[in-house]
Amino acid sequence: MSEFKKRVLVGSPVHQKPSILEPFLRSLQRLACNTIDIHFFFIDDNENNESSAMLTSFQEKNQNVKIESSQLADVYLRDEHTHYWNDRLVWKVAGFKNHIINHCLEEKYDYLFLIDSDLLLEPETVEHLIQTEKDIISEVFWTRWQPNTELSPQVWLMDEYTQWEQRRGEVLTEDEKYKRHMEFINKLKEKGVYEVGGLGACTLLSQKALEKGVNFKQIKNLSFWGEDRHFCIRAAALGIPLYVDTHMPAFHIYRDSDLAYVDEFMTKEKTQVSAKEEKKNKLTLSMIVKNEGNRYLKEALEKHKQYIDEAVIIDDGSTDNTVDICLETLKGIPIHLVRNEHSKFSNEIELRKQQWEETIKRNPEWILNLDADEIFESGFATGVKEILDQEEFDVVCFRLYDFWNKTHYREDEYWRAHFVYRPFLIRYKKDFKYIWKETPQHCGRLPENVFELKSMLSQWRIKHFGWADKEARVAKYKRYAELDPESRYGWHEQYVSILDESPNLVRWTE
Structure with missing residues (x-):
């Protein structure tokens, strides 16, 4: 052992079934030790003799492994729904963790890494966490705490499990x-x-933090559930900030059904295990909405939800239930929602720039810019993958058809948008200088110089329902008359043609 290596104690109370304990121990065995010297300390609380035998086997095959029996025989229940804890079990585990802490201090280890026995680690996890130079830091993992719910991290911001910022005394809507x-x-x-x-559950603690007195003892005047809450509050009171790292998420075997994904995680046969690793070719929907409650928004989002990975929504001063529709329809999809108290549409360039800036904050790979009344034809949900996977083109252009009712689009001398391919989908490039057309109306939904990038034409078509009912057409005509009375930014004859009583319509076919 090099004298320059940091000494790390990996500690875990173990009450685990063999099918989960086996990959857990295999995960520990492959931990990288290039800059650290790892020792192990297990508290054997198993009611299953086979699990105890697995710990002993691990000890025989590895150096510096300490095992102590808990001498207890509590029953711990879990099923496909959840884990069933009671107060006695919680504080029993807290006592085990404190015993590990005391051993770490007595043996003067540089770090303690506490880990639950149903987690799997990337080999470089412990070395990486040490490199962050934080006194208390966890590696993130994601879990469906209840069946058919969204994956959630094991970290929070305040109280028992509050995962949003809220100042003391601040009242927030849902x-x-x-x-x-x-x-x-x-x-x-x-x-x-x-x-x-x-x-x-997956936490590195420095010797400095341990010497300050962090531990899992119950704080008697605190009603919060779980020993981790008491640990975290004590750490904050001692002036030790808490951090989470997200570079190499652990894998949580919370249910037996999760065992099906163990080999994928351990062998890295896939680049993604559920939501635990970053998705390649992430597709971000970018959209501006305003008072879309009784129009096409819900239908559009239901279609888009089939293929997008996240959404950036700018609500431009809606006074109806537009926001509720967005949140409900895209439930399960990450949403970055911005609400403008007053509409910015009278100066469209300001609104489009806001949309762009909020979108690129999400570090997107591909940006799909659609309005709330635009829907791709059937088949796009499966066909888009081929576009996203190709590496030659950065701008993708589509034809947009202006529907005058639910089944027909308009085609005449004034309405020929579908004869032209326009950019709706682009690969975001951080090093490219994007330039906008600086006009208050008809400025374009994307920067005007995107065609300096390599573009392609797609056969997939977009159905635009913004003109599909007479009331909407009249409203748009009045809006253009107010915002562009001299037709400086648009085509006067086309403005007038909006109110045509008998335009030429063509039936749509998929």
Whole structure:
């Protein structure tokens, strides 16, 4: 052993079934030790003799492994629905963890890494966490705490499991809570190190933090459930900030059904295990909405939900249930929602730039810019993958058809948009200088110089329902008459033609 290596104690109370304990121990055995010297300390709380035998086998095959029996025989229940804890079990585990802490201090280890026995690690996890130079830091993992719910991280911002920012005394609507919650969740899906208010189960603690007195003892005047809450509050009171790292998420075997994904995680046969690793060719929907409640928004989002990975929504001063429709329809999809108190549409360039800036904040790979009344034809949900996977083109152009009712689009000398391919989908390039057409109306939904990038034409078509009912057409005519009375930014004859009583219509066919 090199004298320059940091000494790390990996500690775990173990009450585990063999099918889960086996990959857990295999994961520990492959931990990288290039810059650290790892020792192990298990507290054997198993009621299953086979599990105890597996710990003994691990000890025989590896150096520096310490095992102590808990001498207890509690029953711990779990099923495909959840895990069933009681107060006695919680504080029993807290006692085990404190015993490990005391051993770490007595033996003067540089770090303690506490890990639950149903987690799998990337080999470089411990070395990486040490490199962050944080006194208390967890590696993130994602879990469906209840069946058919969204994956959630094991870290939080305040109280027992609050995952949104809220100042003391601040009153938030449910919409605002959801928005802030999604901002937190989305942030953790980006690789980084972030300060949090609570963590656990996969945590590195420095000798400095241990010597300050962090531990899992119950704080008697605190009603919060779980030993991790008491640990985190004590750490904060001692002035030790808590952090989470998201570079190499652990894998949580919370249910027996999760065992099906163990080999994928351990062998890295796939680049993604559920939501635990970053998705390649992420597709971000970018959209501006305003008072779309009784129009096509819900139908459009239901279609888009089939193929997008996240959405950036700018609500431009809606006074109806537009925001509720967005949140409900895209439930399960990360949403970055921005609400303008007053509409910016009278100066469209300001609104489009806002949309762009909020979208690129999400570090997108591909950006799909659609309005709330635009829907791709059938088949696009499967066909888009081929576009996203190709590496030659960065701008993708489509034909847009202006529907005058639910089944027919308009085609005449004034309405020929579908004869032209326009950009709706682009690969975002951080090093490219994007330039906008600086006009208050008809400025374009994307920067005007995107064609400096290599573009392609797609056969997939877009159905535009913005003109599909007479009331909407009249409203748009009045709006253009007000915002562009001299037709400086649009075509006067086309403005007038909006009110044509008998335009030429063509039936749509897929």
